[in-house]
Amino acid sequence: MDYEVAGTLIDEDRLARRVAELGKAISVDYNGRELIVIGILRGAVIFMADLVRAIDDNVDVSMDFMSVSSYGDSTKSSGVVRINKDLDNSIKDKDVLIVEDIVDTGLTLSYLRRVLMERGPKSLAICSLLDKKERRIADISVDYVGFDIPDLFVVGYGLDYSERWRNLRSVHSVEPTIEA
Ligand code: PRP
Ligand code: MN
Ligand code: MG
Numbered sequence: 420m421d422y423e424v425a426g427t428l429i430d431e432d433r434l435a436r437r438v439a440e441l442g443k444a445i446s447v448d449y450n451g452r453e454l455i456v457i458g459i460l461r462g463a464v465i466f467m468a469d470l471v472r473a474i475d476d477n478v479d480v481s482m483d484f485m486s487v488s489s490y491g492d493s494t495k496s497s498g499v500v501r502i503n504k505d506l507d508n509s510i511k512d513k514d515v516l517i518v519e520d521i522v523d524t525g526l527t528l529s530y531l532r533r534v535l536m537e538r539g540p541k542s543l544a545i546c547s548l549l550d551k552k553e554r555r556i557a558d559i560s561v562d563y564v565g566f567d568i569p570d571l572f573v574v575g576y577g578l579d580y581s582e583r584w585r586n587l588r589s590v591h592s593v594e595p596t597i598e599a
Pocket of ligand 2: 459460461463520
């Protein structure tokens with residue numbers, strides 16, 4: 420089945436306004452502290468780039484990245500996740516913020532939280548642009564959420580369908596192409 424980009428779910432202006440609010444909240448919560456912001460490749464890249472620039476300079480921000488993948492779709496519900504690229508730097512005794520584009524089943528984040536907690540951070544919080552609560556399997560609490568969304572397949576602003584459409588400036592839904 421082929422898919423095409425359908426309606427706009429969240430346009431550029433709403434994204435920008437919400438990212439600014441999240442940045443403000445993070446600036447207040449981490450005022451005067453050092454914060455390691457960890458982006459989960461690849462979906463979080465666009466959101467993270469905007470989010471870190473929305474954090475005031477009263478927070479000493481540094482950036483690191485992790486790349487993870489589940490062992491294929493059939494085993495995704497097992498929550499077994501493989502680390503393809505680990506962090507470059509230690510998070511021991513650091514305040515850490517994981518940045519995601521979307522929480523769906525929550526399995527990726529529950530694995531990541533477990534793995535990163537074992538490394539002894541001072542604190543570990545999670546920020547996700549989108550939260551698709553209907554699909555949740557793992558019990559994971561997200562500290563900063565941009566938007567709650569319904570169970571639609573979404574692309575744009577970092578989110579992909581088979582690696583396409585990450586570069587779209589808004590968040591769109593995707594629908595099957597109806598062939599004549
Ligand atoms: C997507 C998304 C989250 C994860 C959420 O990543 O970016 O990382 O899935 O799903 P979950 O809550 O059900 O675990 P994906 O594996 O598609 O990789 P990508 O970020 O490179 O697109
Ligand atoms: Mn991802
Ligand atoms: Mg993806």
